[in-house]
Amino acid sequence: MTKVASMRDAVAALVHDGDVVAIEGFTHLICFAAGHEIIRQRKRDLTLARLTPDLIYDQMVAAGTARKLIFSWLGNPGVGGLHAIRRRVEAPAGGAPSGDGDPAPLELEEYSHFGMVGRYTAGASNLPFFPLRSYFETDLPKANPLIRPIKSPYGDETVYAVPPLKPDVTVVHAQRADAEGNTQMWGLVGCQKEAAFAADRVIVVVEELVDEAVVRADPNRTVIPGLIVDAVVVEPWGAHPSYVQGAYDRDNHFYRDWDAISREAATTQAWLDEWVYGVSGRAEYMEKLGAERQASLRPSGTAPSGSVDYGVYK
Amino acid sequence: MSEPVGGPGGPEAQAFSKSEMMIVAAARELAGQRVCFVGVGLPNIAVNVARLTVAPALELVYESGAFGAKPARLPLSIGDPTIVTGATAAVSMFELFSFYLQGGLVDVGFLGAAQIDRFGNINSTVIGDYEHPKTRLPGSGGACEIAINARQVFVIMRQSKRSFVDKIDFRTSPGNLGGAEAAARIRREEGWLGRGPSVVVTDLGIYHFDDTGEMRLDSIHPGATLDQVRETIGWEPKVAEPLATTPAPTPEELRLIREELDPEGAYTK
DSSP states (O other), X not given: OOOBOOHHHHHHXXXXXXXXXXXXXXXXXXXXXXXXXXXXXXXXXXXXXXXXXXXXXXXXXXXXXXXXEEESOOSBTTTBOOHHHHHTTSOOTTSOSOOTTSOOOOXXXXXXXXXXXXXXXXXXXXXXXXXXXXXTTSSHHHHOTXXXXXXXXXXXXXXXXXXXXXXXXXXXXXXXXXXXXXXXXXXXXXXXXXXXXXXXXXXEEEEEEXXXXXXXXXXXXXXXXGGGOSEEEEOTTTTXXXXXXXXXOOOHHHHHXXXXXXXXXXXXXXXXXIIIITSSSHHHHHHHHOHHHHHHTSOSSOOOOOOOOOOOOX | OOSXXXXXXXXXXXXXXXXXXHHHHHHHHTTTOOEEEEOSSHHHHHXXXXXXXXXXXXXXXXXXXXXXXXXXXXXXXXXXXXXXXXXXXXXXXXXXXXXXXXXXXXXEEEEOOSEEOTTOOEEOSEEEOXXXXXXXOOOOTTHHHHHHHSSEEEXXXXXXXXXXXXXXXXXXXXXXXXXXXXHHXXXXXXXXXXXXXXXXXXXXXXXXXXXXXXEEEEEEOTTOOHHHHHHTOSSOOEEEEEEEEOOOOOHHHHHIIIIIIOTTOTTTO
């Protein structure tokens, strides 16, 4: 059964106002195309979960889609802060946040990286919590009372627990999938597998749609089985300005540019008008970005893996 | 190369920047280490200098999931594709944090900070009140589990009265808590693998931690003065007697940084 759908149809059918949404991918494979479609469809009151909210959630927060963030590291890697989010979080000089006319404060639920990975893992494996050796003697359990100490049933040791995270919908970007959603990726795999298995609904977005035989020829590379996938969207360059190992590089210039664009609410909205609301979808966005920029992001050479022989056993 | 601080040395000594001194000082501290958890920016250059000089067996681990990375360019982010191509392993973050870090395989973890206190406790979460922060910083990321599970922690940061403070606003990553004795007891009772912070490299000098768990200035960089150290720290710092002078970067160390690792000067200006 084919699950191939357009981005517009997949987001319309599977992302609802008020949902907990996880667009995962650690630096690598962040699906900006899905985030932009959610903005265009003016989804509201979302809880956005990601280890690193990154530029995509800064844009989605600026566009008014979110009421809450669940995260572990809130920054623009190697550049600085996420200004649209900070405007919704920081106290204005000399007072409490949210004066007249300001958007409502954004709710934050904060963990560490391992805590977030553990939350998805517990969600994916139907466990009531995930135990970890972290948070000792820090202020994080005070900041987030959902981080709780738990005594080992087998001795005197105490560790910390985090609760399961089960997104309503997880979006995963990958190099390739077949029409049923059997999805293969390589490079940094972050916690996409855990986030997908933890979710009620899964949208897979790929650079390339391949035949089932391609997947079956290399089963070790399959990260997400079609069994848990609701829609397959074929969207080349769908991760830009994030990257896809072997296909295109991270657009570090854009990550730096965003720092200036996002410092003022007005310039942020102007950018959204031009690059999100002003285009029909990813194809038009990439056309606007231009062939020269695209060419500059291609890898400087190839580095193919060796092939392995799985053998035939009859 | 901006603001060369130059410095004393033989006739062959070259001018160098404060960042270059910090990178070289941190790299030398990695002599003999095996597995190092890398952060972005200066630590990333420092570990690569170490790999090419004093610690050829050093394995670089990035929290994004690369083990045994051999980056061919200086990545802006810790999830750059260059850390994957040619690495020993690309693993999930679950494996990285569970088996490599919590499993006790990481010898040194690098941390940065917005604020640090005399016992090496670190804040990278907020300036001001947590609920209504004056400045919202990135938060922990992997820092608090690195502080607890890496065998030792290195810190690289510039000194200022705003960052070297008597009392941090939020404890994101534990150091020696209120002192070495209590910290050792708590680490034992709670089963931490880490022994806490061991080195702080600043733009002015190198600190280690004494028997009380407090930072002590053991070496001052060429060109820096004790007055500058005291003006940029929020407590009266302990100073080793005698105080060493950090050897200036060698021509080879500077060549590695300028020609191989950061030819555009993105991090070293």
